Amino acid sequence: MSAAKTGPGSPGITLGSDFRSTYATLLILMAAGAYAIGARVLGGLNVTGLTSITPWGVWVVFYIFFVGLSAGAFLLSTLIYVFGMHRFEKIGKEALLVSLISMVVALCFILLDLGRMDRFIYALWFGNATSVLAWEVRFYMLYILLLAVELFYAMRPDLVRLRGEASLRGRLAAALTRNRDNLSPAALERDHRVMRILGALGIPLAILGVHGGTGTLFAVVKAQPYWNSALFPVLFVVSALVSGTALLMVLHIFRCRRQGRKLDLDLLRGMGALLLGFLALDLMLEFYEYLIGAYRLEAAEWATLASIFAGRYAWSFWLIQIGLGAIIPVIILARGSRNSAGNLFLAALLVLAGIMAVRFHIVLPPLALPQLPGLPWGHYGPTWVEWVSSLGLMAMGMLLYVAGTNFLPVDGTAEDERSGNNG
Amino acid sequence: MKDNDQVHWAMVIDLQKCVGCDTCTVSCKAENRTPPGVTYNVVTEVEMGTFPHITRVNHPRPCMQCDNPPCAQVCPVKATYKMENGIVAVDADRCIGCRYCMVSCPYGARYFDFGQDYGQEMAGYNHLTTPEYGVNRGIRKKGKTPAGTVRKCHFCLHRLQRGEEPACVEICPGDARYFGNLTDPASVVARLAASIRAMVLKEELGTHPRVIYLK
Numbered sequence: 001m002s003a004a005k006t007g008p009g010s011p012g013i014t015l016g017s018d019f020r021s022t023y024a025t026l027l028i029l030m031a032a033g034a035y036a037i038g039a040r041v042l043g044g045l046n047v048t049g050l051t052s053i054t055p056w057g058v059w060v061v062f063y064i065f066f067v068g069l070s071a072g073a074f075l076l077s078t079l080i081y082v083f084g085m086h087r088f089e090k091i092g093k094e095a096l097l098v099s100l101i102s103m104v105v106a107l108c109f110i111l112l113d114l115g116r117m118d119r120f121i122y123a124l125w126f127g128n129a130t131s132v133l134a135w136e137v138r139f140y141m142l143y144i145l146l147l148a149v150e151l152f153y154a155m156r157p158d159l160v161r162l163r164g165e166a167s168l169r170g171r172l173a174a175a176l177t178r179n180r181d182n183l184s185p186a187a188l189e190r191d192h193r194v195m196r197i198l199g200a201l202g203i204p205l206a207i208l209g210v211h212g213g214t215g216t217l218f219a220v221v222k223a224q225p226y227w228n229s230a231l232f233p234v235l236f237v238v239s240a241l242v243s244g245t246a247l248l249m250v251l252h253i254f255r256c257r258r259q260g261r262k263l264d265l266d267l268l269r270g271m272g273a274l275l276l277g278f279l280a281l282d283l284m285l286e287f288y289e290y291l292i293g294a295y296r297l298e299a300a301e302w303a304t305l306a307s308i309f310a311g312r313y314a315w316s317f318w319l320i321q322i323g324l325g326a327i328i329p330v331i332i333l334a335r336g337s338r339n340s341a342g343n344l345f346l347a348a349l350l351v352l353a354g355i356m357a358v359r360f361h362i363v364l365p366p367l368a369l370p371q372l373p374g375l376p377w378g379h380y381g382p383t384w385v386e387w388v389s390s391l392g393l394m395a396m397g398m399l400l401y402v403a404g405t406n407f408l409p410v411d412g413t414a415e416d417e418r419s420g421n422n423g
Numbered sequence: 424m425k426d427n428d429q430v431h432w433a434m435v436i437d438l439q440k441c442v443g444c445d446t447c448t449v450s451c452k453a454e455n456r457t458p459p460g461v462t463y464n465v466v467t468e469v470e471m472g473t474f475p476h477i478t479r480v481n482h483p484r485p486c487m488q489c490d491n492p493p494c495a496q497v498c499p500v501k502a503t504y505k506m507e508n509g510i511v512a513v514d515a516d517r518c519i520g521c522r523y524c525m526v527s528c529p530y531g532a533r534y535f536d537f538g539q540d541y542g543q544e545m546a547g548y549n550h551l552t553t554p555e556y557g558v559n560r561g562i563r564k565k566g567k568t569p570a571g572t573v574r575k576c577h578f579c580l581h582r583l584q585r586g587e588e589p590a591c592v593e594i595c596p597g598d599a600r601y602f603g604n605l606t607d608p609a610s611v612v613a614r615l616a617a618s619i620r621a622m623v624l625k626e627e628l629g630t631h632p633r634v635i636y637l638k
Contacts, residue, residue, distance in 0.1 A: 044538045044571055045520070052460060052534040055522040115520015115535060115571040122519050126500035133523050134499035222628055223493060223529035371531035372624065374467025374482060 018258045019402050026399045033392010036385045037112065045115055047385045054367040054378035058360075058386045059113040062393070064214055065243070065359040066106035067140075068236065071211035072244015073099040074147065074202060076274075081154070082199040087270050093410040095248055096151040098401065102247075103144050103210075105397040112389060132217045139209030146205065150198040152176070153191045157183060158409035169407050211240040218362065225301040226293060226366040235285045241278040243355040245271055249348035253341055255405055263341045272344050276333040279351060283326055286358075304366045313365055316357050325354010431509040432578055433605035434592065435615040436483050437637040440599035443468060443481030447591035447600070451485075454579060454590035456553045458563075459541065461534040463576035464591050483600070485591065486511060486532040486576035487624065487632035494524035494533060503573070509605070509633050510578050512556060518572035525573060529625050530632075538570035554581050578602075605633065 039047050050057050077095035079085040111120055124141070128134045160181045162173035215236030218227040249271050256263050293301050308317050332339065332347040339347075368378040404410065443466055451457070451464040467482045492511045495503050502517035503524055525533040540563060541548040549563040556577060560568065579589035587593065592602040603612035612635070615621065620637040 044566060045535065046537045046539060050535070050537075052525065053531070055525040055535055110521075113521070115522065115573070116518065119517075119519045122500050122517060123521075126502075126517065128498055128501045130496045131499045131523075133497065133521065137499065217523075220497070221493075221527050223527050367526065371529055372467060372482070372484060374469045375465070375484075375531050 018260065019406070022258070022402055023399070026395045026402070029395035030392050030399065032388050033390075033395060036388035036392060039385050040112060040389060041117070043385075047383060049381045049383045049386065051378060051380065053370065053376060054364070054380035056113075056363055056367060057380055058382045058390055059109050061356075061359045061363045062390050063106050063109040063113065064236075064362065065356055066102045066109060066397070067211055067214050068240035068243050068355065068359070069247050070099045070102035070106060070143075070147075070240075070244070071206045071237070072240040072242065073102060073248055074143075074206045074244070075241055076244055076248060077150075078199045078203050078206075081150075081195050082203065088267065090264060090267055090411060091248060091252060091271070093151065093154045093408075094252060094405065095244075096147060096154060097404050097408065097410050098248055098251060099244070100144065100147040100151060101397050101400045101404065103140065103147065104400070105393055107140060107144075108393050108396070109390070112393070132213065132220055136209075136213045136217060139205060139213055143202070143205050143210050146198055146202050150195055150202065153195050153198070155409055156180065156191055157188060162409055172407055173409070207237050212237050223371065224366045225296070225298050226304040227362075229289060229293065231285060231289050231292075235282070235289060238278060238282045238285055239355055239358055242275065242282050243352060245275045245278060246348040246351040246355070249275065249344060250352060251401060253345040253348075255402075265341060268341055268344050269337055269339060272333050272339060272347065273336065275348065275351065276330065279326065279330060279333070300366070300369055303369055307365045307368065308361055312368070313361055317361060321354050321357035321361060324350050325357055326351075329354070429606055430604050431606045431633070432488070432583065433509065433603065433612045433616065433633045433635065434485065434488075434578065434589070435601040435612045435621075435635045435637060437599045437601075437615075438480055438482065439637065440597045441466070441481045441483060442597050442599075443479075444596060446594050446596055447483055450590045450594040451576070454553065454582070455555060456548075456551065457534075457574065458536060458570075459539040461536055461574050463532075463534070463574070482636075483591070484530065484532065485578075485634060487530050487630065487634045488576075488578060490631035490633065491629055493527045493529065493628075493630060497523045497527045499523065508583075510580055511575070512577060512580070513573060513575060515555075515558075515569040515572045515574070518569075520571045520573065522573060529628050529630060533573050533575045536570050536572055536574050538565055557581055557584055 048057060073095045076088070077092050077099065080088050080092040080095075111117060114120055123134070123137045127138075156177065159173040159177045160183055162170050163177060163181065164170060165173070212233040215233035218224070219229060219232035222228050249268060253263065253268065290305065294305050296302075307313055329347040329351045332343050335343070364380065368380065370377055445466050448462065448464050448466055452462065455463060457463060464483060464485045467484060469480045469482055471478050471480060488509055488511050490505070490509070492503070492505055495501075495505055495511060498504075499521060500517055500519055502514045502519070504512060504514075506512050520535070522535060525535065552560050552563050554560075555569075557580070563570075579587070579591075582589060588602050592600040601611050601615055603610040605613050605616065607613060615637060616635045618637060621635050622638050623632040623635055
C-alpha cells in the first residue's frame with residue numbers, strides 16, 4: 001500500500017492526485033464515446049459501416065478481445081488462489097478486478113452491437129439449447145457473479161481494516177463489510193476456503209464457458225470454413241492467457257509508476273516468463289491452425305487466408321500481429337532477468353496490440369467473402385461512430401480500473417507488506 | 424396449422440429455363456416491400472469455363488428453407504425456427520438483432536433491416552407494408568419492428584395462407600419456378616425433385632435445402 005502518499009484521514013488524496021490527468025483524459029474520451037453512442041442509439045445500426053454481407057464489425061472484435069482479457073486475467077488469479085503460486089500473490093486481487101471490469105466492458109460492446117438494444121433481456125428470458133450464444137450469455141452472468149464474490153472475499157480482511165478510515169474509501173469499506181467484519185483466524189480460514197472453491201469452479205467456467213465458449217461460438221459456424229475448426233476454442237483460451245497476462249503487466253506498471261511506488265521486478269519478470277510461455281504456445285497453435293486451414297485448399301478458407309497473408313489485412317498481420325505483437329516481444333521477453341520494468345512494459349503493450357490484431361483477423365476477413373459465387377463482396381470499413389464509441393467504452397474500463405484501484409484495497413495485504421519490498 | 428400437417432413446401436428452379444431477367448427479384452421487392460439493402464431473392468450470374476468455351480448460368484437465390492437450418496440452430500432466442508410446413512420463419516417481435524444467424528447462413532440469404540426506406544424515391548412507401556407471416560404492422564417507422572431485426576424470404580407465407588403461390592413463382596416469365604408440396608409424390612415439385620437433373624446448393628453441409636435446382 002502506498003501509505004506514505006495516501007495517509008489515512010486525508011480523503012482528498014485518496015482520489016488520486018497522481019491520476020488527475022488520467023481522469024481528465026478518460027472523462028474526455030468517455031464524453032466523446034457517449035456522444036457516439038447517442039448517435040448509435042438514435043440512428044440504429046445504420047450509422048455503422050456494417051452491411052448484410054459483413055454483419056459483424058469492430059464491436060464484435062472488441063467484445064471477443066475483452067472477453068479474452070477477462071478470462072486471461074482470471075486464470076492468472078487462479079494460479080495464486082487455487083494452485084498456490086504465491087510468487088504472484090501481490091497481483092491477485094488486481095487480476096480479479098481487471099477480469100471483472102473487462103467482462104463488463106465486453107458486455108457493453110455486445111449490447112451496443114445488438115440490432116435491438118431494447119430487447120437485450122430477451123437473451124436471458126428466452127433460450128435455445130442448441131445455440132452456443134444462448135449458453136454463453138448465461139455463462140457470462142454466472143462468471144461476473146463469481147468474479148465479484150471472489151474479489152470481495154479476497155479483499156475482505158483489508159476492507160475490514162480500512163473501515164475506520166475517515167474517507168470515501170473507508171466509508172465504502174464499511175458499507176461493503178457490514179455484518180462481515182469478523183477477522184478471527186477461523187473466519188479468515190473460511191474466506192480462503194471460499195476463494196479456493198470459487199477459483200476452482202471458475203476455472204472450468206472461464207475456460208469452457210466464457211472464453212472457450214466464445215471461441216466455440218465461431219468454431220461451430222460451418223458456413224465460415226475459416227472459423228470451423230476444433231482448434232479455435234483452444235486457440236481462444238491460449239490467446240486469452242496471453243492478453244490477460246500482458247494487460248495486467250501494463251496496468252500494474254502504469255499504476256505503480258503513477259503512484260510513485262517501487263516496482264517489484266521479481267514479480268514482473270515472473271509474469272514476463274509466463275507471458276513468453278503463453279505467447280510461444282499461442283504462436284504454435286496459430287501456425288497449425290493456418291497450416292491445416294490452407295492445406296485443405298477449400299476455396300473460401302483459401303481466399304480468407306490470402307486476404308490475411310497477402311491482401312487487405314497483410315499490413316496488420318505482418319506488421320502488428322507478427323512483427324510488433326509477437327517477434328519483438330519474444331526477443332525482449334527472452335532476455336529474462338536482464339529486463340527492466342520499462343522493457344517489460346513495452347513487451348506487454350506490444351503483445352496487447354498483437355492480440356487485438358488477432359481479434360480483428362478472426363472476425364473481419366471471412367465476412368468479406370460472398371457465400372455463393374456471384375453474390376457481392378463485403379467492403380466493411382468502421383465509421384467514426386464505431387471507433388469513437390469503442391474508445392469511449394475502453395476509457396470507461398480504464399476509469400473503472402483507476403477508480404477501483406484507488407478506492408478498493410486491491411494491493412498490499414498485511415502479508416504482502418511483510419514479504420514484499422515495496423515502499 | 425393442423426390441416427397443414429401433411430404439407431411441406433418446396434420450390435424447384437429450372438436453371439435451363441431461367442433467362443436472368445430479375446423479374447422474380449423485382450416482384451419480391453414489390454410483394455414484400457423490402458427496404459433498401461434487404462433482398463429476399465437475388466439472381467446471381469456465374470460465368471463458367473474459360474474463353475472461348477464459356478457459358479453463363481443465372482442462379483436465382485431465395486432462402487433455401489433448409490430442413491437442418493444452421494440459422495435456427497444458432498439463434499440464441501429461438502426467434503428463427505423451422506415451421507411444420509417446412510418454412511424457416513423469423514419472429515421479428517423476438518429477434519434481438521445479434522446477426523449470428525447471418526454469419527451462419529451458408530447461402531447469404533439473410534438480411535439485416537437497417538431501418539432505411541425508399542421514402543425519398545417513392546411517395547407513401549412507408550404507409551403500405553406487407554403483412555409478413557400474417558402480421559399487419561401498419562406504417563413503417565424508424566426503430567419500429569421489423570427495423571433492427573434480421574429478415575429473409577419466407578416463401579411468401581402470407582400469400583400461401585390465401586392460397587396463392589409465392590410472388591416470384593407466379594411472376595416468372597420463363598416459368599422456371601415450380602412450387603408445391605414435397606410430401607405429395609404426385610406433385611410437380613416432388614416429381615421434378617426426383618429428376619436426374621436435380622441438385623441442391625452446398626449439399627456437403629448437410630443443411631437439406633427445400634429449394635431444389637434443375638441443372
